[in-house]
Amino acid sequence: MTPPVLETRDLVKTFGGFTATDGVSLSIAKGARHALIGPNGAGKTTLVNLLTGFLTPTSGSVLLDGADVTGLAQHKRVARGLARTFQINRLFADLTVLESVALAVAEQMGVGRRFWRPIGRHGEVLDAAARLVEDLHLADVAHRRTRDLAYGKQRLIEIALALAARPRVLLLDEPAAGVPTSESRELFAALAALPADMTILLIEHDMDLVFRFADRISVLVSGAVLLEDTPEVVAGHPLVREVYLGEAHHV
Amino acid sequence: MTPLTPTSSDRAGPAATVDLAPLRRAARPRALEFAFWLLPVAAWFLFPENLALLTQIAITAIFALSLDLVLGYAGIVTLGHAAFFGVGAYAAGMLSAKLGIGDPLLGLVFAAAVSALAGAITSPFVLRGTGLTRLMVTIGIGMMLFEAANKANDFTGGVDGLQGIEMTPLLGLWSFDLWGKTAYVYAVAVLFVVFLVARHVVGSPFGLSLRAIHMNAARMPALGVSVDARLTAAWIAAAAIAGIAGALLTQTTQFVSIDVLGFGRSAEILLILILGGAGRLYGALVGAIVFVTLHHLLADVDPEYWQLWIGLVLIGIVLFARNGLMGVVDPFERLLARKETKR
Ligand SMILES: Nc1ncnc2c1ncn2[C@@H]1O[C@H](COP(=O)(O)OP(=O)(O)O)[C@@H](O)[C@H]1O
Numbered sequence: 001m002t003p004p005v006l007e008t009r010d011l012v013k014t015f016g017g018f019t020a021t022d023g024v025s026l027s028i029a030k031g032a033r034h035a036l037i038g039p040n041g042a043g044k045t046t047l048v049n050l051l052t053g054f055l056t057p058t059s060g061s062v063l064l065d066g067a068d069v070t071g072l073a074q075h076k077r078v079a080r081g082l083a084r085t086f087q088i089n090r091l092f093a094d095l096t097v098l099e100s101v102a103l104a105v106a107e108q109m110g111v112g113r114r115f116w117r118p119i120g121r122h123g124e125v126l127d128a129a130a131r132l133v134e135d136l137h138l139a140d141v142a143h144r145r146t147r148d149l150a151y152g153k154q155r156l157i158e159i160a161l162a163l164a165a166r167p168r169v170l171l172l173d174e175p176a177a178g179v180p181t182s183e184s185r186e187l188f189a190a191l192a193a194l195p196a197d198m199t200i201l202l203i204e205h206d207m208d209l210v211f212r213f214a215d216r217i218s219v220l221v222s223g224a225v226l227l228e229d230t231p232e233v234v235a236g237h238p239l240v241r242e243v244y245l246g247e248a249h250h251v
Numbered sequence: 252m253t254p255l256t257p258t259s260s261d262r263a264g265p266a267a268t269v270d271l272a273p274l275r276r277a278a279r280p281r282a283l284e285f286a287f288w289l290l291p292v293a294a295w296f297l298f299p300e301n302l303a304l305l306t307q308i309a310i311t312a313i314f315a316l317s318l319d320l321v322l323g324y325a326g327i328v329t330l331g332h333a334a335f336f337g338v339g340a341y342a343a344g345m346l347s348a349k350l351g352i353g354d355p356l357l358g359l360v361f362a363a364a365v366s367a368l369a370g371a372i373t374s375p376f377v378l379r380g381t382g383l384t385r386l387m388v389t390i391g392i393g394m395m396l397f398e399a400a401n402k403a404n405d406f407t408g409g410v411d412g413l414q415g416i417e418m419t420p421l422l423g424l425w426s427f428d429l430w431g432k433t434a435y436v437y438a439v440a441v442l443f444v445v446f447l448v449a450r451h452v453v454g455s456p457f458g459l460s461l462r463a464i465h466m467n468a469a470r471m472p473a474l475g476v477s478v479d480a481r482l483t484a485a486w487i488a489a490a491a492i493a494g495i496a497g498a499l500l501t502q503t504t505q506f507v508s509i510d511v512l513g514f515g516r517s518a519e520i521l522l523i524l525i526l527g528g529a530g531r532l533y534g535a536l537v538g539a540i541v542f543v544t545l546h547h548l549l550a551d552v553d554p555e556y557w558q559l560w561i562g563l564v565l566i567g568i569v570l571f572a573r574n575g576l577m578g579v580v581d582p583f584e585r586l587l588a589r590k591e592t593k594r
Pocket residue numbers: 015020038039040041042043044045046047
């Protein structure tokens with residue numbers, strides 16, 4: 001049997017006396033569309049931070065392809081195919097859209113350390129970056145600086161940067177946050193079109209989108225997994241209705 | 252609107268609607284750049300009496316370029332950059348004074364190597380902290396080296412300076428003359444080569460990653476980048492270039508004063524870069540030209556209070572040109588860029 005692509009065992013993270021992640025054991029199979037839901041402050045982002053190495057867990061372990069990566073630096077996990085987007089944009093204000101994406105593509109292609117040939121003469125980097133820019137409908141603003149764009153547009157750069165890493169496992173932390181509703185549908189159509197063998201963990205508040213997208217759902221409450229099951233079971237679960245859906249509908 | 256299709260990044264071939272020309276064009280030299288590099292040639296004919304001063308400008312420009320790499324591009328604020336200038340100056344001086352090797356080019360290479368080593372040794376300490384911590388560490392390193400040079404009196408000459416430096420002719424052809432002709436051509440040639448290297452570096456994928464680290468270092472690991480490794484490389488490269496500048500000063504003056512390691516030199520080069528405009532290579536060059544010239548002119552007019560005047564002038568310039576002297580061209584450049592993409 002092949003091991004799950006991404007796995008956590010008894011993961012715990014405390015901040016001072018506060019437990020943000022409370023004994024989380026997750027197992028995500030290859031090609032899964034796994035959603036992580038839960039009220040604000042449940043610890044969803046913290047969990048993503050632990051998975052990617054942005055934070056170090058207090059105890060427990062993270063496994064990628066069956067190998068323990070708990071102590072592995074963030075950038076090395078990216079090299080192993082684990083990429084993420086951030087809930088709040090983390091971008092490069094003075095770079096243009098194309099430069100930002102080219103930066104990420106160059107790193108993926110392993111040419112980021114080259115210090116002689118101009119970036120403008122790395123044809124393979126530029127072509128791949130331009131395709132991503134085009135695919136994310138950013139072509140018309142390709143040469144505009146990030147800081148000059150609306151938040152919704154910037155959100156697409158955030159996603160482009162993650163996709164540029166050509167991830168096998170993609171962690172999306174509320175990708176549609178701050179994107180106008182009309183465009184968020186489009187965004188999810190795009191996410192649905194990602195290759196089937198790409199493993200995706202999605203954090204999202206819009207339950208309609210979650211139920212359409214996911215084949216597994218974990219419900220996180222107060223840092224612990226309350227329930228993990230198929231969308232049908234999760235939607236019908238009384239505890240979920242009480243703890244989460246009741247609160248989420250106002251979002 | 253058609254749905255987004257990120258999967259298509261797997262497809263081959265260029266994108267249809269994204270114009271790559273602006274990025275491709277960025278690498279090419281512009282007409283104004285050619286004009287700029289006629290300046291040192293013009294200066295040779297216009298100011299034959301001032302070649303020593305012009306040599307100072309070239310050396311300062313190399314030093315400023317070095318600082319621009321780490322500060323303007325990579326965003327490492329340092330007030331101890333004279334450490335590497337000084338190491339290079341002493342390395343070149345000792346090679347001649349102690350070992351009797353007076354070949355200038357060999358001296359440059361040696362100084363660059365020793366300074367790079369100093370960069371490699373100091374980088375873990377500097378990169379460890381952030382912000383003010385980092386600044387303190389750079390100041391500390393500078394002070395320690397100064398005191399070390401002071402203590403090692405027998406070796407460095409201490410406050411009396413290092414004497415007995417003699418240069419053999421450049422390439423075995425041109426000896427260093429009293430009028431400073433060889434020194435000037437030599438310094439400008441080295442400046443030009445260093446500039447070309449720096450221009451390549453900042454326009455490369457590596458240079459792009461340095462700028463990105465400057466803007467948002469925390470995001471870089473998520474793109475697969477080891478920030479420390481990149482900054483270490485930049486730090487070492489800058490140390491080597493600062494060492495070259497220091498070595499040039501030694502070779503063209505045949506003397507090393509302990510001032511090469513002084514805090515004042517670190518502060519001054521920072522001032523020069525900010526004055527010219529950090530994060531743009533021509534900012535370093537223009538800053539060096541303007542500062543050294545002003546210094547010379549004001550010291551002539553008022554030998555006692557020149558620092559007061561230069562302080563006033565600098566404050567004035569920086570207040571009116573927020574991004575340094577070269578920052579003045581920004582709005583025009585952006586306008587031009589927009590026009591070109593619209594075409
Ligand atoms: N770096 C931190 N330091 C202290 N508390 C934190 C930190 N990061 C998150 N928390 C706390 O952990 C809890 C979970 O936060 P988060 O993971 O962002 O929740 P979610 O993404 O589910 O909304 C919150 O109460 C938050 O205040």
